[in-house]
Amino acid sequence: MKVLGKKTAPYRYLMPTLILMTIFMVIPICMVIGYSFMDKAVVSKNPAFVGLDNYKELLSNSDYWSSVSNTIIFVVVSVVAHLLLGMLFAMLLNSKYFSIRTKTIARVIYILPWVFTASVVAILWKLMLQPSGIVNYILSIFPGVSRNTEWLSNRSIALAVICFINIWCGYPFYMISILAGLQGISGDLYESAAIDGATDSKRFIYITIPQLMPILISIAMLDFIWTLQSFNVIWMLTGGGPVNSTQTLSVYIYKLTFQKVNYSMAATTATVLLLVCVIIAIFYVKQQKKVRK
Template identity: 80%
Template structure:
């Protein structure tokens, strides 16, 4: 249905929409706002996915470390998962409070040298995208952490022991045992996260609504604005189709990867 809209002019709004072929696509690709949204999306997705991987990995290794008691680890695990439990609007409003010019974040940063006072985090067009990425990292890493933790616990301890006997250092056994063993999981979750981050809408919408000056406008925001503010369902459908195609391509790889893992 959404694909059909993309070939029509004035879909939904008009009773008898005209078929315009690929005209909508030409118009879309000529729109600089579309390219702006696309590049924001790419930055947002790349930063989020990589940071999620790194932070998820560190936390999972901490929770799997043999230096702590089970009790400590259980408590830490519950705390670490917390950000993921909160709904997007709570996340958005909470960070909005903390990022206020006279809010807690600015207060804490005052102890660091060379920090400009009272930063307007969300209304500064150079900072907003970074902040959004950070917040997305905060509420997204627990998923990685749990998945990686499950993977880590599945690695047999014998592997590490025999590596230690052979004189391998911790870094070496990390690179040669942990990473290869986790590879299928890492690839799967990175692809899943890629799809989710690509379509993420809620937090950005509530924090900045795409602003200031479209500096945080991702494709989802762009589509939503087209459809529900400009009521241009045809163009929104066109942009949505483009997004859909990207997601489907990644999804095909994901399904293949899953099949490989099962075999």
């Protein structure tokens, strides 16, 4: 009995967490997947099983494909910009050309966007981007620039503005992660390369990038999943408008659920989004296993 108790002890410690995860995550996910195969799910006492009809209807819906297009642009632009900005600021903070005091002040300033909650970010930028806001006031100083630009109401630029705000919010995560990776690279590698006559660009390409690659891949995959599910800032800034120009899949699911009360199609869209996230998560787990080895 004592041997059996020792073998089952880890599972007993994990049991409360597993029970909570099952109740609040596994069961709801299974319910949503089940709703995607039904017609009039939740709103009807006896929803009819329709098989893959909801998926066929979804794939023929123009609003869905518009949301997919906006989501792809939003995710790709955000992840790439996060990576580039994070690398740039991390390299600056890791540079030997600045004093420790300057680096400390810069770290505090650079990390501020990541500290703000989504509601604070949305309110802050909504006020600044109003026609009478500070952004238009600063731009009006330059000749030929209008002071009455509707940044969030202009269909042609609204998505770009949302991307910019999301980039501003998310780059500190990359900066901190990459900075930690840079500080973990042995200085002997750079000294040996310098003795061999390697330029700064070659040292960056052949030493820095390969050493950081596991970190870059991991944070890019995580950021891809987070950005794919991004909802709060977009909803509070534009609500998916104007004319669905900033409507991503997360906003599309929300509208189907709470505005159109179409739980079946919302569950179908959520299931497709879940599948994409699971595929990315599998790659992330495999990457983490390689790093540990």
